[in-house]
Amino acid sequence: MTKHYSLNMADETKATDCRLDCLLVGESPVMQGLKRLIATVAPGHAPVMVQGATGVGKELVAQGIHMMSGRDGQMVAVNCAAIPADLLESELFGHEKGAFTGATERRIGRIEQANGGTLFLDEIGDMPADLQAKLLRALESRRVQRVGGRDEVEVNFRLVTATHRNLADHVKAGLFREDLFFRINVFPMMVPDLNMRTEDIPMILRTMMLQHRDRTDLGLPEFTQAALKALAAHSWPGNVRELRNVVDRAMVLFAGRDVTAEDVRGVLLSADMAAMNAPAPACPERLSQGPEGLRRVLESEGSINMRGYLQDIEIRLIEAALSVNEGCVSHAARSLKLQRTTLIEKMKKLSIDRTAAAAA
Numbered sequence: 114m115t116k117h118y119s120l121n122m123a124d125e126t127k128a129t130d131c132r133l134d135c136l137l138v139g140e141s142p143v144m145q146g147l148k149r150l151i152a153t154v155a156p157g158h159a160p161v162m163v164q165g166a167t168g169v170g171k172e173l174v175a176q177g178i179h180m181m182s183g184r185d186g187q188m189v190a191v192n193c194a195a196i197p198a199d200l201l202e203s204e205l206f207g208h209e210k211g212a213f214t215g216a217t218e219r220r221i222g223r224i225e226q227a228n229g230g231t232l233f234l235d236e237i238g239d240m241p242a243d244l245q246a247k248l249l250r251a252l253e254s255r256r257v258q259r260v261g262g263r264d265e266v267e268v269n270f271r272l273v274t275a276t277h278r279n280l281a282d283h284v285k286a287g288l289f290r291e292d293l294f295f296r297i298n299v300f301p302m303m304v305p306d307l308n309m310r311t312e313d314i315p316m317i318l319r320t321m322m323l324q325h326r327d328r329t330d331l332g333l334p335e336f337t338q339a340a341l342k343a344l345a346a347h348s349w350p351g352n353v354r355e356l357r358n359v360v361d362r363a364m365v366l367f368a369g370r371d372v373t374a375e376d377v378r379g380v381l382l383s384a385d386m387a388a389m390n391a392p393a394p395a396c397p398e399r400l401s402q403g404p405e406g407l408r409r410v411l412e413s414e415g416s417i418n419m420r421g422y423l424q425d426i427e428i429r430l431i432e433a434a435l436s437v438n439e440g441c442v443s444h445a446a447r448s449l450k451l452q453r454t455t456l457i458e459k460m461k462k463l464s465i466d467r468t469a470a471a472a473a
C-alpha cells in the first residue's frame with residue numbers, strides 16, 4: 114500500500130504560510146497537515162504525486178507547491194486526458210519545423226516552457242505507454258528531444274503529477290510503467306474528499322462568495338445554521354468543484370436573502386435544475402390546513418411546487434422520526450411504516466444526517 118506522508122500536528126515549527134491559506138482554504142486538521150506538508154516539500158526538487166478524487170483541489174495543491182518552491186519560472190499545466198494521444202507528444206516535447214505534415218513552425222513544448230519552474234501533469238494515468246517511456250528518459254537525463262529534432266535540449270523543471278486513479282493498481286494491471294511510477298511517486302500527497310472535512314465548508318463557501326461579490330448589487334446570500342448543517346450532511350461526490358457550483362447558484366438565486374436548509378436541499382443541491390424555476394415552497398404547515406387552506410394557498414400564490422412540498426414533508430417526517438427514536442434508523446423506519454432499507458435510501462437521497470436529526 115502506498116504510504117502517504119503526513120506531519121505531526123503538534124509540529125509548530127512548520128507553520129503554514131498565509132499565502133497557502135488564501136489559496137487552499139480550510140483549517141480542518143487534514144488540510145492543516147496537507148498545507149504543512151506542501152510547505153516542507155515545496156523547496157526541494159523531488160517529484161510530487163497528488164492523489165484524490167475529482168474536484169478535491171489537486172491542481173490547487175500543485176499551484177501551492179509551485180508558489181512555495183521559490184522557483185523563478187512559471188507553472189505549466191498539461192491535462193494528459195484532455196489532449197488526443199497523437200498530439201500529446203508534440204504538446205509536451207515540442208517539434209521542429211517540418212517534423213510532420215502541418216508542422217510549419219518550430220514549436221517549443223510544454224516541458225521546455227516549464228524550464229526553471231514547475232511542470233504539472235494532470236491525469237498522468239492516462240498518458241500513453243510510448244510517452245511514458247519518453248517522459249522517464251527526460252526525467253532521468255534532464256534533457257528533451259523535440260519531435261523531428263536531432264539535438265537534445267537541457268531542461269530543469271520540478272515535476273508535479275496528479276491522478277484520480279489508483280496508479281499502483283494501474284501498474285499491477287500493466288497499464289502504467291512501474292519504473293516511471295517509482296520515479297514520479299517520491300512524495301505522494303493525498304487530498305481528502307470534501308465529506309471528510311465538512312468543517313471547512315462554511316469557510317470555503319464564504320471565501321468563494323466574497324471572491325464574486327461584485328457579481329451582485331443585492332448583497333451576499335446568508336446561509337442559516339440549518340442550511341450549513343444541510344450542506345455538511347451532503348455526500349459531495351463532486352467535492353469542492355460541486356461546492357463552487359452551489360455558490361454560483363446561490364449568488365444568483367439568493368442574492369441578499371437568507372438561504373434555508375430547504376433551499377439547500379430542494380434548490381441548491383438539486384440535480385433537477387427545473388426545480389430552480391419553480392416558486393419557492395411555502396411552509397408545509399399551511400398545506401395541513403385542509404382543502405380550503407390549500408385553495409387559499411393556490412389562489413394567493415398562483416401555483417404550488419408540489420414536488421418541493423412533498424419533499425419538505427418527507428424530510429420533516431423522517432427527521433422527526435429519527436429525533437423521537439434517538440437516531441435509531443430501524444426504530445424510525447418502523448414508526449414511519451417503512452422498510453429500513455427504504456428509509457436509508459431516502460435519507461441518502463435527501464441528505465439527512467442521522468446524528469444531526471437525532472440531536473435536533
Ligand SMILES: Nc1ncnc2c1ncn2[C@@H]1O[C@H](COP(=O)(O)OP(=O)(O)OP(=O)(O)O)[C@@H](O)[C@H]1O
Nearest residue numbers: 136137138139166167168169170171172173353354
Ligand atoms: N481548499 C480549497 N479552497 C478553495 N477553493 C478550492 C479548494 N479546493 C478546490 N477548490 C476549487 O474547486 C475547484 C476544483 O479544484 P481543482 O481543479 O484544483 O480540483 P482537481 O482535484 O484538480 O479536479 P480534477 O480531478 O477534476 O482535475 C476549483 O475551482 C478550485 O479553485
